[in-house]
Amino acid sequence: MRLHPALLGLCFIALAAALFGYTYTFPAFPGQKYGPELFPRVIATGIAACGLTLVVRGWRTGGAWFTPDPALREPRRLISFLATLGAIVFYLLAAPRLGFLPVAAILVGGLAWWFGTRAWVAVAAGLVASLAVHWFFASVMRVPLPRGLFMQLLFGG
Amino acid sequence: MEALGAAFGLVFDPFVLMVIGLSAVFGIFVGAIPGLTATMATALMVPITFFMPPVPALGAIVTATAMAIFAGDIPGAMLRMPGTPASAAYVDESYAMARKGQLELNLGVNLVFSVAGGLVGVLVLVVAAPLLAEAAINFSSFEYFWLACLGLSCATMISTGHRVMALLSMLIGLAVGCVGIDPIAGHPRYTFGSVDLMAGVSFIPTMIGAFAISELLRNATHSDGGTVLVQEKVGALFRGIGGVARKYWRGFLRGSVVGTAIGALPGAGADIAAWVSYAMSRRLSREPEKFGTGHVEGVVESTSANNSALAGAWIPALVFGIPGDSITAIVIGVLYMKGMNPGPTVFLQNPQFIYAVFIIFVIANLLMLPLGWAAMKAAGKLLRAPRKLLLPVILLFCIVGSFAITNSPYGIVLMLIFGVIGWMMEENGIPVAPLVLGLVLGEMLEQNFMASMIKADGDFLVFFTRPIAGTLGALTILVWGWMALRSMRAAGSPRPAA
Numbered sequence: 001m002r003l004h005p006a007l008l009g010l011c012f013i014a015l016a017a018a019l020f021g022y023t024y025t026f027p028a029f030p031g032q033k034y035g036p037e038l039f040p041r042v043i044a045t046g047i048a049a050c051g052l053t054l055v056v057r058g059w060r061t062g063g064a065w066f067t068p069d070p071a072l073r074e075p076r077r078l079i080s081f082l083a084t085l086g087a088i089v090f091y092l093l094a095a096p097r098l099g100f101l102p103v104a105a106i107l108v109g110g111l112a113w114w115f116g117t118r119a120w121v122a123v124a125a126g127l128v129a130s131l132a133v134h135w136f137f138a139s140v141m142r143v144p145l146p147r148g149l150f151m152q153l154l155f156g157g
Numbered sequence: 158m159e160a161l162g163a164a165f166g167l168v169f170d171p172f173v174l175m176v177i178g179l180s181a182v183f184g185i186f187v188g189a190i191p192g193l194t195a196t197m198a199t200a201l202m203v204p205i206t207f208f209m210p211p212v213p214a215l216g217a218i219v220t221a222t223a224m225a226i227f228a229g230d231i232p233g234a235m236l237r238m239p240g241t242p243a244s245a246a247y248v249d250e251s252y253a254m255a256r257k258g259q260l261e262l263n264l265g266v267n268l269v270f271s272v273a274g275g276l277v278g279v280l281v282l283v284v285a286a287p288l289l290a291e292a293a294i295n296f297s298s299f300e301y302f303w304l305a306c307l308g309l310s311c312a313t314m315i316s317t318g319h320r321v322m323a324l325l326s327m328l329i330g331l332a333v334g335c336v337g338i339d340p341i342a343g344h345p346r347y348t349f350g351s352v353d354l355m356a357g358v359s360f361i362p363t364m365i366g367a368f369a370i371s372e373l374l375r376n377a378t379h380s381d382g383g384t385v386l387v388q389e390k391v392g393a394l395f396r397g398i399g400g401v402a403r404k405y406w407r408g409f410l411r412g413s414v415v416g417t418a419i420g421a422l423p424g425a426g427a428d429i430a431a432w433v434s435y436a437m438s439r440r441l442s443r444e445p446e447k448f449g450t451g452h453v454e455g456v457v458e459s460t461s462a463n464n465s466a467l468a469g470a471w472i473p474a475l476v477f478g479i480p481g482d483s484i485t486a487i488v489i490g491v492l493y494m495k496g497m498n499p500g501p502t503v504f505l506q507n508p509q510f511i512y513a514v515f516i517i518f519v520i521a522n523l524l525m526l527p528l529g530w531a532a533m534k535a536a537g538k539l540l541r542a543p544r545k546l547l548l549p550v551i552l553l554f555c556i557v558g559s560f561a562i563t564n565s566p567y568g569i570v571l572m573l574i575f576g577v578i579g580w581m582m583e584e585n586g587i588p589v590a591p592l593v594l595g596l597v598l599g600e601m602l603e604q605n606f607m608a609s610m611i612k613a614d615g616d617f618l619v620f621f622t623r624p625i626a627g628t629l630g631a632l633t634i635l636v637w638g639w640m641a642l643r644s645m646r647a648a649g650s651p652r653p654a655a
Binding site: 008039078085125 | 205208321324325328329331332335339341342344346347370373374377378379543544545546548549550552553554556557560561564566569570572573576577581584585603606607610611614615644
């Protein structure tokens with residue numbers, strides 16, 4: 001999704017204003033001329049200047065405010081895009097409750113199937129990938145991957 | 158000498174050698190698959206190296222990136238798709254050679270000159286880094302401030318695309334770096350009461366998001382087209398290399414030296430080194446009309462340049478803690494996490510660790526010869542690796558990797574946010590690499606800036622009173638002036654719509 005340069009510039013000016021404005025909540029330190037607000041203010045000024053440049057440049061060029069990525073106009077690719085993002089959200093929501101293994105298997109298998117892998121290959125890939133990643137990160141690296149309902153049912157506790 | 162012995166001991170340890178071997182295979186695989194970059198390889202590997210001691214961790218990164226940059230040449234010649242952006246400069250030339258029936262010669266040249274160029278880069282690194290470190294030991298906050306400024310300015314100056322966009326990206330990186338406890342007064346900034354944000358925006362999940370997730374999103378929308386190889390079987394690879402070497406040794410040397418220098422410039426890495434070298438080779442060639450028709454000369458020079466740039470990038474990273482490219486930006490993040498703050502003191506206190514990096518670089522480049530040969534022989538199979546299966550597995554890796562760094566869903570949320578931001582930025586022509594550079598250098602820049610401001614009592618002229626600081630400051634201002642002049646000139650002349 002492309003934004004018109006002028007609109008993009010305005011977004012950055014707004015961001016800079018927000019960054020700058022927020023520095024007024026930082027406390028002043030007595031006896032010190034420069035506090036935690038100085039550096040963010042310098043950066044915010046820089047962002048605003050760049051934003052302004054974009055606005056000035058964009059003013060002269062025509063074109064639409066939004067130009068959606070042509071690839072995303074095709075429903076299948078749009079769904080692929082959203083599915084990739086959705087898979088991360090699904091993991092965030094489901095993994096703490098259900099546990100790492102089933103959620104990871106569904107994530108890999110489901111996406112692989114959607115991208116066009118045959119169903120049984122997708123299922124096998126989901127199982128193998130989730131078990132392998134779980135073995136490596138949970139057993140070898142000792143990362144506390146979410147156990148969830150799945151492990152509780154299997155091993156109790 | 159004692160340190161050198163210790164370094165050999167550190168590297169020639171079965172575990173370290175195993176890590177190097179595995180990362181070499183991983184690097185070739187990632188590099189050879191178009192759409193997966195060397196930076197992405199590093200980003201994916203960091204969560205694993207996070208749990209290792211420094212030497213195998215760095216060994217893994219050095220080896221995988223060297224292999225990936227080289228392996229990017231393989232699909233370039235066979236599919237006309239650069240495996241990594243570093244091969245993009247000469248992909249048309251390579252493909253034209255393959256079409257002419259010179260695939261073997263092209264692959265052989267890519268392999269041999271990647272190795273040779275890489276070794277030249279290492280040689281410069283070995284000689285230059287300790288010398289620079291000796292000078293850098295007397296640096297104060299003023300010098301470091303200007304160095305960081307110069308690094309960031311160069312990064313925006315040489316980046317591809319619009320300079321304003323690169324500058325914006327870098328400033329956003331610096332702004333993101335402001336989140337958390339401020340380094341001078343200890344006041345929480347932009348944390349909105351979140352305990353997670355108090356510790357700052359965690360670097361690795363951010364980087365996995367910006368480099369890997371954004372790439373996956375692009376792949377998800379553009380993953381089509383069957384792989385049509387120019388040629389199925391790869392024949393004898395080393396035939397005719399000697400002749401090429403005798404004819405174009407000047408180009409090779411020039412490419413390696415220029416590549417190392419560009420790599421050492423903060424912010425510019427292997428891809429820019431390859432572009433510059435290819436252009437230079439064409440300009441200085443005796444037969445420039447042959448370029449673009451499948452002529453080996455430009456390939457020799459630029460394939461040497463991109464591999465030598467890798468080692469070059471480690472010079473400022475190890476000596477000053479200022480990354481030479483996006484890969485060393487990640488490396489510096491890793492070093493900080495391991496409590497080994499890069500800088501000249503490491504050369505004094507832990508010289509064995511610096512030597513170990515040098516040795517690993519040499520091993521990685523030598524290992525490239527047999528492994529690269531095998532990869533090229535198996536290229537047909539390698540390039541047909543099913544992307545539709547790989548993408549979901551990589552996504553799972555990204556999720557677990559981000560989680561492993563923070564041990565909480567916070568890492569995954571950061572990864573998701575920066576994945577979308579990175580994708581949006583690239584869609585709008587804003588490069589992502591300066592953002593990561595800004596994020597890495599932000600704290601160092603602010604710390605040295607504030608310390609200098611307090612020392613100078615707000616008098617900016619004091620920033621120029623020390624000789625080296627003054628020189629660096631003048632250089633930085635020169636770069637700024639040059640950039641301003643260029644953009645004013647660009648604004649004056651009519652330009653095609655961006």
